[in-house]
Amino acid sequence: MPSRVTLQDVAVRADTSRTTAHYVLTGRDREMRIAEETRRRVLRAANELRYRPDLMARGLRTRVTRTIALITDTIATEAYAGGLVHGALAAAAGHGHLLFVCETEEDPALEERLVGELADRHVDAYLYASMFTRDVSLPAGLRTQRVALLNCRTSQRKCPWVVPDERRGGRDAARILLETGHREGIWLVGEPNEQVVAGLERTAGIQETLRAAGTALAGTVHCTWWPESAYEEFGAFLDGGGRASAVICLNDRVAMGVYQALTARGLSVPGDVSVVSFDDSDLAVWLQPPLTSVALPHREMAARAVRLLLGRQTPTELEVRVPMPVRLRESVRPAASA
Amino acid sequence: MPSRVTLQDVAVRADTSRTTAHYVLTGRDREMRIAEETRRRVLRAANELRYRPDLMARGLRTRVTRTIALITDTIATEAYAGGLVHGALAAAAGHGHLLFVCETEEDPALEERLVGELADRHVDAYLYASMFTRDVSLPAGLRTQRVALLNCRTSQRKCPWVVPDERRGGRDAARILLETGHREGIWLVGEPNEQVVAGLERTAGIQETLRAAGTALAGTVHCTWWPESAYEEFGAFLDGGGRASAVICLNDRVAMGVYQALTARGLSVPGDVSVVSFDDSDLAVWLQPPLTSVALPHREMAARAVRLLLGRQTPTELEVRVPMPVRLRESVRPAASA
DNA sequence: TTGAAAGCGCTACCAC
DNA sequence: GTGGTAGCGCTTTCAA
Numbered sequence: 001m002p003s004r005v006t007l008q009d010v011a012v013r014a015d016t017s018r019t020t021a022h023y024v025l026t027g028r029d030r031e032m033r034i035a036e037e038t039r040r041r042v043l044r045a046a047n048e049l050r051y052r053p054d055l056m057a058r059g060l061r062t063r064v065t066r067t068i069a070l071i072t073d074t075i076a077t078e079a080y081a082g083g084l085v086h087g088a089l090a091a092a093a094g095h096g097h098l099l100f101v102c103e104t105e106e107d108p109a110l111e112e113r114l115v116g117e118l119a120d121r122h123v124d125a126y127l128y129a130s131m132f133t134r135d136v137s138l139p140a141g142l143r144t145q146r147v148a149l150l151n152c153r154t155s156q157r158k159c160p161w162v163v164p165d166e167r168r169g170g171r172d173a174a175r176i177l178l179e180t181g182h183r184e185g186i187w188l189v190g191e192p193n194e195q196v197v198a199g200l201e202r203t204a205g206i207q208e209t210l211r212a213a214g215t216a217l218a219g220t221v222h223c224t225w226w227p228e229s230a231y232e233e234f235g236a237f238l239d240g241g242g243r244a245s246a247v248i249c250l251n252d253r254v255a256m257g258v259y260q261a262l263t264a265r266g267l268s269v270p271g272d273v274s275v276v277s278f279d280d281s282d283l284a285v286w287l288q289p290p291l292t293s294v295a296l297p298h299r300e301m302a303a304r305a306v307r308l309l310l311g312r313q314t315p316t317e318l319e320v321r322v323p324m325p326v327r328l329r330e331s332v333r334p335a336a337s338a
Numbered sequence: 339m340p341s342r343v344t345l346q347d348v349a350v351r352a353d354t355s356r357t358t359a360h361y362v363l364t365g366r367d368r369e370m371r372i373a374e375e376t377r378r379r380v381l382r383a384a385n386e387l388r389y390r391p392d393l394m395a396r397g398l399r400t401r402v403t404r405t406i407a408l409i410t411d412t413i414a415t416e417a418y419a420g421g422l423v424h425g426a427l428a429a430a431a432g433h434g435h436l437l438f439v440c441e442t443e444e445d446p447a448l449e450e451r452l453v454g455e456l457a458d459r460h461v462d463a464y465l466y467a468s469m470f471t472r473d474v475s476l477p478a479g480l481r482t483q484r485v486a487l488l489n490c491r492t493s494q495r496k497c498p499w500v501v502p503d504e505r506r507g508g509r510d511a512a513r514i515l516l517e518t519g520h521r522e523g524i525w526l527v528g529e530p531n532e533q534v535v536a537g538l539e540r541t542a543g544i545q546e547t548l549r550a551a552g553t554a555l556a557g558t559v560h561c562t563w564w565p566e567s568a569y570e571e572f573g574a575f576l577d578g579g580g581r582a583s584a585v586i587c588l589n590d591r592v593a594m595g596v597y598q599a600l601t602a603r604g605l606s607v608p609g610d611v612s613v614v615s616f617d618d619s620d621l622a623v624w625l626q627p628p629l630t631s632v633a634l635p636h637r638e639m640a641a642r643a644v645r646l647l648l649g650r651q652t653p654t655e656l657e658v659r660v661p662m663p664v665r666l667r668e669s670v671r672p673a674a675s676a
Numbered sequence: 677t678t679g680a681a682a683g684c685g686c687t688a689c690c691a692c
Numbered sequence: 693g694t695g696g697t698a699g700c701g702c703t704t705t706c707a708a
Contacts, residue, residue: 006685017695022687033693055458056397057685060700065394067438067459075424082420086413089441093448098455100405101439103427110431117436120393121405227624253624260626263601286565286591288598344701355679360703371677395701398684 005049013045014038021046025053065122068092068309069100070150071114071142072129080281081131083298084150088127090299091306097124108139115141125309127302128152133163133197148305151298153319162305162320166198169294169324170205173248173276176292176326178213181335182246182274186210188220189234189258190250199225199250202278206248218244223257225250230257238265245335246274252283255291255331270333280327290329297322343387352376352383359384363391403460406430406647407438408488409452409480410467418619418636419469422488425640426465433648435462446477453479463647465640466490471501471535486643489636491657500643500658504536507632507662508543511586511614514630514664516551519673520584520612524548526558527572527596528588537563537588540616544586556582561595563588568595576603583673584612590621593629593669608671618665628667635660 011021016038023032024042045051059065070088075081085101092099100123104111118126119141129150130136136152149161177186192203210216221242223233230249238261249255255277262269269275269289277284280295301322308320349359354376361370362380383389397403408426413419423439430437438456442449456464457479467488468474474490487499515524530541548554559580561571568587576599587593593615600607607613607627615622618633639660646658 007687008685018686019688019695020693023694026687035693038693052454052458054398054460054685056394056403056460057700058687059394060392060398060685060702061687063700065459075420075427082413085423085439086441089413089439093440093452096455098438098440098452098459100436101423101427102431102436103424114431114436116390117434120390121403121436122392122394227626231626256624257626260601263598264626266604286594288565288569288595288602345703346701356702357680357704358678361678364703373677376677392701395684396703398686398701399703401684 005051007051007053009049010042010045010051013049014041016042025051059122063122064124066096067098067100067121067123068125068127068306069102069118069123070127070129071102071104071111071118072131073104073106074131075101075103080279080296080298083296084129084131084302087299087302088150088306091303092310095306095310097310111139112141115139119145127305127309129302129305133166134195135197146309148308150302150305158318160305160308160318160320162301162308162322164198164296164301164324165321166201166324167205167208168321169278170202170207171209172205172324172326173202173278173294174206174209174213176276176328176332177246177248177274178209178215180274180332183213183215183335185218185243185245186215187237187242187244187247188217188250189223189230189247190220190254191222191224192220192250198278202250223254225254227253227257227260230254231260232257234258235261235264238262238267244273246276246332249275249277252277252279252281252287252291252293255293256283256287259287259291269331274332274335276332278324280325284327284329287331289331291331292329293327295325295327297324343389345389345391347387348380348383348389351387352379354380363389397460401460402462404434405436405438405459405461406463406465406644407440407456407461408465408467409440409442409449409456410469411442411444412469413439413441418617418634421634421636422467422469422640425637426488426644428637429641429644430648433644435648449477450479453477457483465643465647467640467643471504472533473535484647486646488640488643496656498643498646498656498658500639500646500660502536502634502639502662503659504539504662505543505546506659507616508540508545509547510543510662510664511540511616511632512544512547512551514614514666514670515584515586515612516547516553518612518670521551521553521673523556523581523583524553525556525575525580525582525585526588527561527568527585528558528592529560529562530558530588536616540588561592563592565591565595565598568592569598570595572596573599573602576600576605582611584614584670587613587615590615590617590619590625590629590631593631594621594625597625597629607669612670612673614670616662618663622665622667625669627669629669630667631665633663633665635662 011018102114125146130152192199221237223229277293280293284291284293349356362377440452463484468490530537559575561567615631618631622629622631
């Protein structure tokens with residue numbers, strides 16, 4: 001039997017009325033000029049009875065439940081997702097809110113059902129997240145709700161969105177190599193022509209910085225963003241006589257494939273080739289040697305989005321670009337010669 | 339403005355009372371012998387007004403909210419966690435329930451606060467999960483609640499728990515090698531003496547099956563369950579003249595380290611050494627060649643736990659051991675000779 | 677068969 | 693300063 005003690009019980013035990021007990025328990029005793037003596041009695045009674053307000057009853061009156069929902073397309077397929085959920089969880093808890101988590105599985109019908117269920121339970125606000133950065137269309141039920149977009153954008157509605165600063169991340173990746181003396185023979189591995197915003201932005205940032213330094217990419221090895229594809233394509237590149245001084249991989253999984261292709265041919269990182277990557281997933285520290293990677297700041301992004309949702313003032317800026325921290329590890333070493 | 343339409347509105351439009359409307363909308367029209375004509379009017383009115391019952395108001399009366407909570411120690415550090423969350427999400431949705439997700443961060447104070455918050459919102463039932471199999475102590479607030487344990491056990495209370503069938507998984511891992519002709523030179527890599535139940539059970543299963551076949555492990559290479567440690571310890575083993583025909587790794591991360599140690603020395607999988615592992619994480623398919631692994635059935639476990647919680651009949655069996663599916667890939671090949 | 681009315685626990689208005 | 697009282701939207705008993 002949880003929450004059996006009611007406000008009424010507290011009032012009775014404090015020998016006062018529900019109203020008075022209510023005011024002191026909601027911290028409005030000063031405002032209502034409740035006698036100090038009364039105040040103490042109420043507080044003591046509440047304590048002794050271990051009173052806890054029934055949030056459902058309160059919500060029925062106030063229409064606020066102190067709950068938010070994280071609606072995401074898919075959580076399990078991407079190991080990265082953990083950061084987003086974790087960040088949202090921690091931030092919500094910090095604001096005294098609880099978090100519903102939902103997965104739409106990219107199914108509009110399921111999505112609509114879930115949004116309905118959430119609304120029926122009077123969720124206060126929504127985090128609408130995508131596992132990879134892209135433009136989304138908000139489900140109809142969310143159009144009139146308080147929403148912050150996480151790792152995605154929309155053109156349908158004026159609502160704040162939080163994304164990684166991929167462009168700057170790209171610049172940083174290139175800068176790491178320039179600072180260690182790499183100028184020629186820098187290859188990009190991945191598929192930058194993809195629909196995926198991240199790829200385009202990262203590539204743009206890389207090229208921008210390289211150009212500013214008076215140099216450019218030696219070329220691109222095309223492959224999907226998965227180890228197997230990178231292993232094969234980069235292996236083919238090497239077998240075809242391709243030679244790289246440094247490689248920028250569009251994510252850690254691609255870097256894993258590159259490592260595999262290299263070691264299978266007796267080449268070493270960073271001895272023969274320096275490697276820089278993006279995401280800073282678990283893989284980055286598991287690879288041998290550990291991989292220098294520009295991190296996807298998932299936790300921080302989620303925290304920012306929650307703050308936008310629950311913070312006091314409505315944000316002036318609609319777009320928040322969260323910096324991608326650079327994690328320097330042993331996969332980069334100074335270029336052989338000047 | 340969501341949920342603005344009330345039962346009252348529907349009753350008015352259907353030209354009947356709230357009670358009648360209520361009965362037909364909750365499907366108790368037959369039981370209450372509501373006139374077919376009335377029934378139709380109510381249904382039509384509800385449809386036209388897009389009536390949706392306010393679950394908070396309903397909950398205030400019935401004390402059921404159709405929500406469950408997943409309380410977990412930590413979600414972000416283990417990429418595996420995704421499966422558990424995903425499974426719980428899908429199963430809960432299947433039962434028309436929404437899922438609160440909480441992370442206690444192994445902090446008893448935070449855990450207690452969260453349990454309190456959940457109770458204040460009248461969560462119907464709880465999934466108490468651990469990211470690695472172990473014995474847990476339930477927070478006080480959960481002692482009187484409907485709880486199912488996920489990937490953990492407790493001695494404090496009689497409540498159902500769901501764990502992987504690690505013992506059988508161990509037997510299967512050994513069987514895979516026996517069936518491909520491996521009898522001698524089978525090494526275990528990992529730390530089976532750990533506090534972790536999984537390690538002990540897996541090892542026990544392996545030894546059982548090997549013994550039944552009249553053979554035994556050639557030995558154990560001790561290391562923690564992380565790539566780096568496995569890379570170093572297994573590397574040292576090889577450098578010390580150690581030779582293995584096949585290796586059973588206590589998880590995929592260990593297998594990754596073993597792969598790295600092998601390829602760094604020009605040895606190949608499965609050409610020189612066959613490798614079998616546990617967990618079937620993302621890594622297993624990313625490694626080159628893809629790794630044969632005995633899967634941790636996280637989704638299925640979560641689904642089972644939800645069913646125990648929400649299913650009609652109270653489970654007769656308190657303990658559910660979920661089989662670990664074997665994923666055969668290219669890391670095993672027949673032993674060189676008989 | 678249908679309808680009036682009470683009440684879940686809380687908030688908030690308005691008298692005293 | 694304090695205490696009735698009226699709902700929030702729903703369920704459910706009881707009478708008609």
